[in-house]
Amino acid sequence: MISPQSSVVRPAAPAWVLTVLVAALAIAFVALGRWQWRRAEASAAQREAFARGADAVQVLGSARLADVARFRRISMSGRYRPERQFLLDNRTHGGSAGYEVLTPLELADGRTVLIDRGWVAFTGSRARLPDIAFGPPALVTVVGRVSELPSAGLAYGRAPPALEGDWPRLTSYPRMPELAAAFGRALEQRIVLLDAAQPYGYLREWQPPGLPPERHRAYAIQWWLFAAVLVAIWAMMRARRTRPKP
Numbered sequence: 224m225i226s227p228q229s230s231v232v233r234p235a236a237p238a239w240v241l242t243v244l245v246a247a248l249a250i251a252f253v254a255l256g257r258w259q260w261r262r263a264e265a266s267a268a269q270r271e272a273f274a275r276g277a278d279a280v281q282v283l284g285s286a287r288l289a290d291v292a293r294f295r296r297i298s299m300s301g302r303y304r305p306e307r308q309f310l311l312d313n314r315t316h317g318g319s320a321g322y323e324v325l326t327p328l329e330l331a332d333g334r335t336v337l338i339d340r341g342w343v344a345f346t347g348s349r350a351r352l353p354d355i356a357f358g359p360p361a362l363v364t365v366v367g368r369v370s371e372l373p374s375a376g377l378a379y380g381r382a383p384p385a386l387e388g389d390w391p392r393l394t395s396y397p398r399m400p401e402l403a404a405a406f407g408r409a410l411e412q413r414i415v416l417l418d419a420a421q422p423y424g425y426l427r428e429w430q431p432p433g434l435p436p437e438r439h440r441a442y443a444i445q446w447w448l449f450a451a452v453l454v455a456i457w458a459m460m461r462a463r464r465t466r467p468k469p
Contacts, residue, residue, distance in 0.1 A: 238461070245457040249450040256446035263439035266431070273431040280366055288336065288413035291369045294431075297415065298366045301330040303359040303423070307406060309337070309384060310352060311373065312395040316426060320345040323373075324355050324391075324425060325414065327406060328365060337402065337414045338365060341425030355391060357423055367415040368429065372399060 273294045281291070283299040291297060304327040311323040324340040343353045373396060383401035384394035392405055403410045419427045 241457070241460075245453055249453055252446045252450035252453065256443040256450070259439045259443035259446060262434075263436040263443065266433055266439055267436040269431045269433070270436070283330075285332065288369055288411045288415070291413075293370060293413075294368050296366060296368050296418070298364060299328070299330060299336065299415075300362060300364045301328040301336070302361060303328055303338075303357075303363060304335075305355075305357050305359065306390060308355055308391040309397075309402060309405075310343075310355070310391050310393050311339075311397075312349075312382070312393055313380065314342060314373070316342045316428070322353065322393075325402070326355075326423075327410070328363075328415075334411055335406070335408060336411045338367065339370070339414050339416045340423060341417060341427040343425050349393065352391060352393065355425075359423055363423075365415065365417065366421055367417045369413055370416050372397065372414060373432070 272292065275294070277296060280296045280298050283291070283297045307327055309325040311325060314321055314323045321342050321344045323342055325337045326340050328336045328338050330336065340355075343355065346353050380396055382393075382395040383397050384392040384405040386405055394402070394405075399410055399412050416429050417424045417427060419429075
C-alpha cells in the first residue's frame with residue numbers, strides 16, 4: 224500500500240529562486256575571475272621589478288632597507304654573527320622539505336641586517352637541526368637582493384622563534400619584531416637574499432614569490448567560463464520551461 228505521504232508531489236521551487244541563485248553564483252564567479260586577473264597583473268609587476276633589480280648593485284651606505292626598492296641588489300660591509308642564526312621552517316625546494324638560513328650581519332653603524340644564506344635540506348627530524356656553523360672573517364662585503372620575510376597564507380602556519388634556548392632557533396613565517404625579540408636587539412625591517420656567487424651560502428635559486436602571471440590568468444578565464452556555462456544552462460532550462468506544450 225502506498226502511504227499518503229509518499230503520494231504527495233512536492234511543488235518545484237519557484238523559477239525566481241533559481242534565477243536569483245544563478246545570478247548570485249555568476250556574479251561570484253566573475254568577481255573571482257577579476258580577482259585572479261588583478262593578481263596576474265601584480266605578479267607581472269613583481270617579476271618586472273625582480274628583473275630590474277639585477278641591473279646594477281647599489282651601495283647601501285646609511286640608507287634603510289625599507290627605503291630601497293624591493294629586489295634591488297645592494298652591497299654592504301659588516302660582521303656576520305654565526306652564533307645567533309635562525310632557521311626558517313617549511314621552506315621547500317624542488318618538492319623537498321628544508322629550511323632557509325637567516326644569519327645576522329652587523330653593519331659598521333650598528334644596524335643589524337638578516338641575510339638569507341639559502342636553503343638547506345631537512346635532516347629527517349626537527350630535534351636534529353642542520354649544522355650551519357661557519358667561521359667568516361672579521362669583515363665581509365655582502366651582495367644580495369632586498370626582500371621581505373616569507374609570509375604564511377594561513378595564521379596557523381606561523382611559529383615565532385623561542386626567546387630562550389640554544390641557537391640556531393627554529394621559526395616558521397615569523398614577523399620581524401619576533402625575530403628581533405629573540406635576537407635581543409633591533410633588526411632592519413627587511414632581509415637580504417644572498418647572491419648565488421657570494422661565499423658562505425647554501426642553495427640559492429631566488430625567484431619572485433607567488434604563482435606566475437600566466438597561472439593567475441588561466442584561473443581567471445576558468446572562473447569566467449564557469450559563469451558563462453552556468454548562465455547558458457540556466458537559459459536552456461528557462462527556454463524549456465517556457466516552451467509551449469503541444
